[in-house]
Amino acid sequence: METIEGLILKQINYKESSKILYLYTKNGLISVLAHGSNKLKSPYLNLVRVFSHVKLSVSGKDLKTLRDGEVINRYMELTTDIEKYTYTLHLLETIYYFSSHEHDHEKLFLFLIKIFNKIKNTEDYIPYINMVELKLLYLLGVQPVLDKCVVCQEKKGLNFSVKDGGLCCKEHIKTIKYSNETINLLRLLYYYNIDKDNKIEYDKLSLISLRKLLDEYYEFHLNYQSRSRKLLRELLGY
Numbered sequence: 001m002e003t004i005e006g007l008i009l010k011q012i013n014y015k016e017s018s019k020i021l022y023l024y025t026k027n028g029l030i031s032v033l034a035h036g037s038n039k040l041k042s043p044y045l046n047l048v049r050v051f052s053h054v055k056l057s058v059s060g061k062d063l064k065t066l067r068d069g070e071v072i073n074r075y076m077e078l079t080t081d082i083e084k085y086t087y088t089l090h091l092l093e094t095i096y097y098f099s100s101h102e103h104d105h106e107k108l109f110l111f112l113i114k115i116f117n118k119i120k121n122t123e124d125y126i127p128y129i130n131m132v133e134l135k136l137l138y139l140l141g142v143q144p145v146l147d148k149c150v151v152c153q154e155k156k157g158l159n160f161s162v163k164d165g166g167l168c169c170k171e172h173i174k175t176i177k178y179s180n181e182t183i184n185l186l187r188l189l190y191y192y193n194i195d196k197d198n199k200i201e202y203d204k205l206s207l208i209s210l211r212k213l214l215d216e217y218y219e220f221h222l223n224y225q226s227r228s229r230k231l232l233r234e235l236l237g238y
């Protein structure tokens with residue numbers, strides 16, 4: 001027997017009545033087979049829900065099989081609001097997609113748990129999700145340069161260029177696309193210390209603008225867009 005603690009990112013049906021769970025853990029992605037978990041009387045029903053933080057007892061080497069377990073947090077609050085639900089799905093999908101990359105999974109896992117605890121009780125949850133998306137860029141090694149011009153190291157009059165991977169001075173940027181407020185919000189979230197819990201102040205326009213920046217950045221540098229993003233656009237209107 002082995003114990004695995006993780007966050008269930010995804011589950012798929014397997015054969016007639018079983019499921020395969022994909023857990024994000026401090027060691028990265030782990031899949032677990034849950035026999036009969038699609039049956040109404042299954043003792044595993046509580047252990048297989050997406051969004052749940054669980055501790056599972058599993059057996060088997062190549063294919064791990066669920067034997068028992070407990071729910072640490074179910075995060076029901078994330079599933080009651082359709083916007084929040086879809087935005088969190090977008091986040092889980094992104095974590096899942098990049099879980100096969102070599103990066104600091106322990107750091108991301110521990111951070112995700114803190115983020116989930118933040119967003120479950122607040123209506124103002126979007127900055128916390130954007131925070132993960134920004135910090136993930138760092139873990140993946142494609143973080144934006146945020147303290148000087150990417151080209152000449154100038155520190156004044158900077159704006160953001162997705163293509164150049166960070167801030168650029170007036171000489172080295174072609175089009176000014178983002179407001180100072182958007183760049184300040186980007187910096188605030190990128191450097192944010194979740195344990196200190198400072199207030200996140202922003203205006204709605206900057207948040208919308210940051211969403212566009214993140215979409216373009218992920219698309220350009222990682223060739224990635226989540227499937228949930230499309231639905232999210234319909235719900236949020238941007």
Ligand SMILES: [Zn+2]
Nearest residue numbers: 149152169172
């Ligand atoms: Zn420059």
